Amino acid sequence: MTNTDGLFLENVWVATADGIASTFQSNDLSKPTTLQISHTNTFSLADSIAIRQLTASAEQLDSASKWPYKTLRAKVVVRGETIFSGYAEFDKFSNGWDVTLFQEKKNLFDRLDRSIRTANLSRYDHDWTLEQVNLHAEATEGVCYPLVDYGLLSGNATANDTIFPAVYVKTLLTQLLYEEGYRLVGELGNDDLFKRLLIPFSESDPTSHDDQWSVDRKARVTWQAPTEEVDRGTLGSRYFIDRVQPYNLDNLVDQGFEQGKLHNYTTSSFSYVCDTAMRVRVQAFQAFKGLVVTGAIEVVLSVLVNGNEVANERFSEGAPYNILYYAIGNVTLDETIGCQAGDRIQIHLRAQRQTDLGAFRFTMYNDPNNSWASFTPDPTTHTGDRWPVARNLPDVTGLALLKGLAFLMGGTWSVDPFRRQVAFVSLSKIVNNTANAVDWSKRVDTGTEPGWIPRLEPYAQINYLTWKESDETKKAQVAPRGLSSGETTNYGNGVIRVDATTLDTDMTLFEMPFAASTDSDQSVPGYGNPPLIKIRTVSGSGSSSSINNQSTVPRLLLVALGDTQPMQTKRLKSDGITLEEVTVNLRPAWFGMRPNSAISNDTPFTLSFSSLLLNRGEQCIIDRYYRGLLRVLRRMRVLEVSVHLMPTDIASLDFERPIRLQRVRIGSLSLSDGLYYINKISDYVDGHACMVTLVAF
DSSP, rough: OTTTTTTEETTTEEOSSSTEEEEEEOOOOTTTTTTTOEEEEEEEEEEOOOHHHHHSSSSTTTTOOOGSSSOOEEEEEEEEEEEEEEEEEEEEEEEEEEEEEEEHHHHHHHOOOOGGGGGGGGGOOOEHHHHHHHHHHTOSSEEEOOOOOOOOOOTTTTGGGGGGOEEHHHHHHHHHHTTTEEESGGGGGGGGHHHHHHEEESSSSOSSSHHHHHHHEEEEEEOOOEEEEEEEEESSOOOEEEEEEOOOOOOGGTBBBBBOTTTOTTTHHHEOOOOSSSEEEEEEEEEEEEEEEEEEEEEEEEEEEEEEEEEEEEEESSSSBBBOOOOEEEEEEEEEEEEEEOEEEEEEEEEEESSSEEEEEEOOOOOOOTTTEEEEEOBBTTTTSEEEEEGSSSSHHHHHHHHHHHHHHHHEEOOOOTTTEEEEEEHHHHHHHGGGGGGGGGGGGGGGGOOEEOOOTTTEEEEEEEEEEEHHHHHHOOOTTSTTTTTOOOOOEEEEEEEEEEOOOOEEEEEEEEOOOOOOOBBBBTOOBBOOOEEEEEEEEEGEEEEEEOOOBBBOEEESSSOEEEEEEEOOOSSOOOOOEEEEEEEEEEEEEOOOGGTTTTOOBBOSSOSSSSOSBBOOHHHHHHHHHHHHHHTTOOOEEEEEOHHHHHTTTOTSOOOOEEEEETEEEEEEEEEEEEEEEEEETTTTEHHHEEOOO
């Protein structure tokens, strides 16, 4: 051992490497639902002057050191070779520290365990207008507008407020990695399916802000004053109450009158002040009694913005009305008003007679039960507003996205902490990489009896690859190959069958964090049936019908590059009354069967794990990405063998290269020539044999 060997924390030598037994884990085929990481076991680091100096005596309870609460850069060097580079965590102190080492891959995955909504995609934010829809028609990165039935499609016509943008997965993943100091490299970026992969909109409503934003700005206010009595005859003036309502109470919390922490409502000026551009839902209530002997009366509640009336609600009655003076009436105002930063909103009350002559009487109630207003900023995005791209992604984590892509494409992720690069590695590529196999025949400990297992846990005879369930996929059952006659599974799911009756009957290998999308029952002439993402439903009929909004399970879709499909929609003209027809160009999109305009030699694939009964020549996911696993499962053989590895072997370890064992006898096993996938290297210590788990293919 040289003086450069040992364990280094923050580039400071702290101990020899003798007590560190390293375990290196590939993408564990026995745990298909996890992204495996290389790591070492927890070990004890003896208390020493070097450790105390490095950590500012963190072992002392009254120490102000922050080291136990943060990760440290770590590396292990043996015979001049760096066999480990990553991070260290101090777990426990008892006459020394219990330390856990983990590689950059785990640290990166931990940091990506955050919502994809946190990604900075602001450069793709745009005005949600039909002009912008057409401008994004041919975008191959960032966002595009796919042709999707969100529940209201009819032929080649779609509602303009159900034309939603979708985000390219490649753009999102690249940004997430960039924010962690990494870049995506390798062949994945050139994969024809990956380039076309989208995350479409799947929420009940698009939003510009979260709910907390609205809560911070909300205000509900009232006032307390004596009841007003107005008793007038024919000679009275036309207006008898004409004022801005003096709501000055915002601190009756037990009665529901309070403000958000930004205090947008000013009790001295009776005004709600917008701190930014927003839509505000304004609600107001006024109770009163009215009596009309002759003529007619009117009570009007109005919304004033900067002193100008923009909306109102009114109550009016003519004689004779409420002669016994018993019935209590009210005016209820409920309007959503678009405002700019700095706009002032007030509530105005007017009680008046509508006729030149009249005899009437008013009683106006001025208390919290009968006179109040509320101001609630609307976080919803409306057509014409700025569309915040990241805000309207589904609430899925970056880690879940990485796992989903690994499941979808049959592989795992390789992280290079030195070059700050992330690459996707498919099992099929490893299995096919026989020309670059590493020969460990002379490294085998031939004196230690090996073990081999004729099965690979947890695989069963029938292995399901599944998407999240939705109401539509549950109803649309399919019978993929590998199932017996009459057996079905949800739309989009797939089956890998293993011919080994010693295995369990069936199991689910994994479930995607996204749902499959069935085809709509609406056909676009000359195009076909777009995918259905049902976030709009219609209840009732005729004049009593209403549209209901609902969120659904996050989705993935494929989109054609370079092609568009013209669709018809309508919007209000600037007069706010007249409707005009507009043609928008949307991207052909699909999950299962391609629409007519997307059929080409560049798009021969589907997102269904198994082939669909109805198809146009699309290759399913299992056929496209799972040939490597199919080869492994064809005849399962797991070999556990003792191996003498050098520090140079560990330093140059590449899980993407298979291992070759040829013309070697190990105990009672004679191996002629075989290729293996490295599943795990356990308890490696320099100078000692370690156990290696290999999977034959």
